Amino acid sequence: MRYLLYSEPTDMRKSYHTLSGLVTNHMGLNVxxxxxxxxxxxxxxxxxxxxxxxxxxxxxxxxxxxxxxxVPSGNSQQGSITMTWVDLVMMxxxxxxxxxxxxxxxxxxxx
Numbered sequence: 001m002r003y004l005l006y007s008e009p010t011d012m013r014k015s016y017h018t019l020s021g022l023v024t025n026h027m028g029l030n031v032x033x034x035x036x037x038x039x040x041x042x043x044x045x046x047x048x049x050x051x052x053x054x055x056x057x058x059x060x061x062x063x064x065x066x067x068x069x070x071v072p073s074g075n076s077q078q079g080s081i082t083m084t085w086v087d088l089v090m091m092x093x094x095x096x097x098x099x100x101x102x103x104x105x106x107x108x109x110x111x
Contacts (some may be wrong), residue, residue, distance in 0.1 A: 002035040003083040005071065009042035016057045019050045026079045031057070037080075038088065044068040047092065062092060070094070 006022060014022070019039060020031045029035065037050040045068055049060040072087050089095075 001085075003038060003085060003088050004029070004035055004080040005038040005040070005083050007079050007081055010039035010048070012039075012041045012046045012048060012061075014039075014048075016050070016059065019048065019059070020057070023050070028078045029080070036088075038083065040069055040071055044071065067094065 004027065006027065008026070010019075010022070019037065022039070023029050023031045023037050027037070029037075031037065031050065032052050034052055039048045039050070040046070045064045047062050047069055051058050051060070069091055072081065072083060072091060083091075
């Protein structure tokens with residue numbers, strides 16, 4: 001499975017059909033191939049993942065309480081940046097390559 005980050009900021013009001021249109025028209029790919037397509041808004045505080053599973057399309061979405069997603073830099077080919085599963089998890093969780101550093105994301109909550 002490939003993880004492909006759309007290289008432009010995305011309007012997070014977009015849903016299944018319009019995100020699929022970005023995949024087809026701007027990335028030159030087919031959403032039905034089973035890849036995971038990642039979209040981040042301009043403020044970098046929202047992310048959506050579009051994925052075709054058996055039975056239909058699925059969107060996973062995350063809105064940060066605080067902070068921003070650190071989008072990996074890379075070679076943008078045909079409107080997308082190829083990522084690994086580890087890159088995706090690190091981006092979503094706010095983990096950076098320095099083991100002692102973590103991006104500010106959540107207010108500390110004591111349960």
